[in-house]
Amino acid sequence: MELLGLPPELLVLFVSFGFMVGVFFGFFGMGGSFLVTPALLILGYPAPVAIGSSMAFVFGTAVIATLKHHDVGQVDYKLGALMFVGIVLGIEAGKMLVFGLEAIGQAELVVGTAYVLLLGAIGIVFTRNALKQDASEDDDQQTDDDIPEIAKKIKSYNIPPMVTLTDGSKASMWTISGVGGGVGVVSGFLGVGGGFIRMPAIYYLIGVPLAAAVGTSLFGALMSGAVGAFSYGLSGVIDIGVVTALLVGSALGARIGSASTAYVDEDDVTIYFGIMLLLASVAVAFGEFANWFEMPILDTVSFVLLIGSSIFVTAVIIYYGALAVRERKVTTDVTPHGDD
Amino acid sequence: MIAISALPIAVQAALVVTLVLVEAIVLYVGYGLIEERIAPPILEVIESV
Numbered sequence A: 001m002e003l004l005g006l007p008p009e010l011l012v013l014f015v016s017f018g019f020m021v022g023v024f025f026g027f028f029g030m031g032g033s034f035l036v037t038p039a040l041l042i043l044g045y046p047a048p049v050a051i052g053s054s055m056a057f058v059f060g061t062a063v064i065a066t067l068k069h070h071d072v073g074q075v076d077y078k079l080g081a082l083m084f085v086g087i088v089l090g091i092e093a094g095k096m097l098v099f100g101l102e103a104i105g106q107a108e109l110v111v112g113t114a115y116v117l118l119l120g121a122i123g124i125v126f127t128r129n130a131l132k133q134d135a136s137e138d139d140d141q142q143t144d145d146d147i148p149e150i151a152k153k154i155k156s157y158n159i160p161p162m163v164t165l166t167d168g169s170k171a172s173m174w175t176i177s178g179v180g181g182g183v184g185v186v187s188g189f190l191g192v193g194g195g196f197i198r199m200p201a202i203y204y205l206i207g208v209p210l211a212a213a214v215g216t217s218l219f220g221a222l223m224s225g226a227v228g229a230f231s232y233g234l235s236g237v238i239d240i241g242v243v244t245a246l247l248v249g250s251a252l253g254a255r256i257g258s259a260s261t262a263y264v265d266e267d268d269v270t271i272y273f274g275i276m277l278l279l280a281s282v283a284v285a286f287g288e289f290a291n292w293f294e295m296p297i298l299d300t301v302s303f304v305l306l307i308g309s310s311i312f313v314t315a316v317i318i319y320y321g322a323l324a325v326r327e328r329k330v331t332t333d334v335t336p337h338g339d340d
Numbered sequence B: 001m002i003a004i005s006a007l008p009i010a011v012q013a014a015l016v017v018t019l020v021l022v023e024a025i026v027l028y029v030g031y032g033l034i035e036e037r038i039a040p041p042i043l044e045v046i047e048s049v
Helices: A008-028 A033-042 A047-071 A077-082 A084-103 A107-131 A137-141 A149-156 A173-190 A195-206 A210-234 A240-260 A266-293 A296-337 B009-048
Strands: A162-164 A170-172
Touching: A008 A033, A008 A047, A008 A240, A008 A266, A008 A296, A033 A047, A033 A107, A033 A266, A033 A296, A047 A084, A047 A107, A047 A173, A047 A210, A047 A240, A047 B009, A077 A084, A077 A173, A077 A210, A084 A107, A084 A173, A084 A210, A107 A173, A107 A266, A149 A195, A162 A173, A170 A173, A173 A195, A173 A210, A195 A210, A210 B009, A240 A296, A240 B009, A266 A296, A296 B009
Parallel strands: none
Antiparallel strands: A162 A170
């Protein structure tokens, strides 16, 4: 019996994996899409199907996240809309690259290798930041309304046409289009929302305050996802059953992940997330080796590593969350009777 | 009933995007309503364990 065109075991797998990805997205504000494409590649989906389905998933996840940020007024829709042309062109370029590589039979290899490097690099950054978080506590004194020095310097160059952003500041259309296009290429090539690049780019290059940069980046992911899903949809490579199963899990996971941020100190679990990304990088590498050396056992190892590390980090977040809820209850109970 | 595969490819692609959009909104609203109802008792259970 099949549901959404998937056998029961795959359906359960995708809903569960979507749930874990949703928890990461809700808790860390990232980590959603760049685990989905590798998982689909490891499961044997062709690169265009893996990327196209991931883009559609990014779109759905970004819609949900943007709705939440919209409620607290942290989205600069004008800036998001100005990035649109760059995003469209970038995604088309990324997609052409994927299909060009597919035509010569190298898409899985190149996309897989790119993921090994990407996940490895982000994993190293997260793990390193987690390890030296004590030393960098002084840096946290910056408020959400501040913008970094480099952004101020870039803004000081008035390269026309200049546009006025929602917060009243000005930015060059060239910078905005460059950010949109650059992230669009990465999105279209890897099937990711690109938030891990777009958010820092909006903050450091365009100079939007941090809180609004997060919301605007999500709106950018929404547009990237919509354009990417439409573009890959034109090639008929989106597996809507996979996308739906992932979304059902991730929408629930994102609620639990974002609720956990109220209880859990992110610093406590960041190192686990970093290690998980490093393991995911190793998992994708094993998947590549499995193809090169025709050793199916490596595919199994790769799959177990990716899913196992995701389960572990999800469990850590939920465990810390439950622990914090209990501790808060104990504190609440003890405080009024503290003198007894 | 119109077979989706008989529609132009651009319309099919647009339908995919629309379907995902509707799914996302339904899930956002649906889980929101469920959360309002079951989150408080779940928190109580966790606190009492």
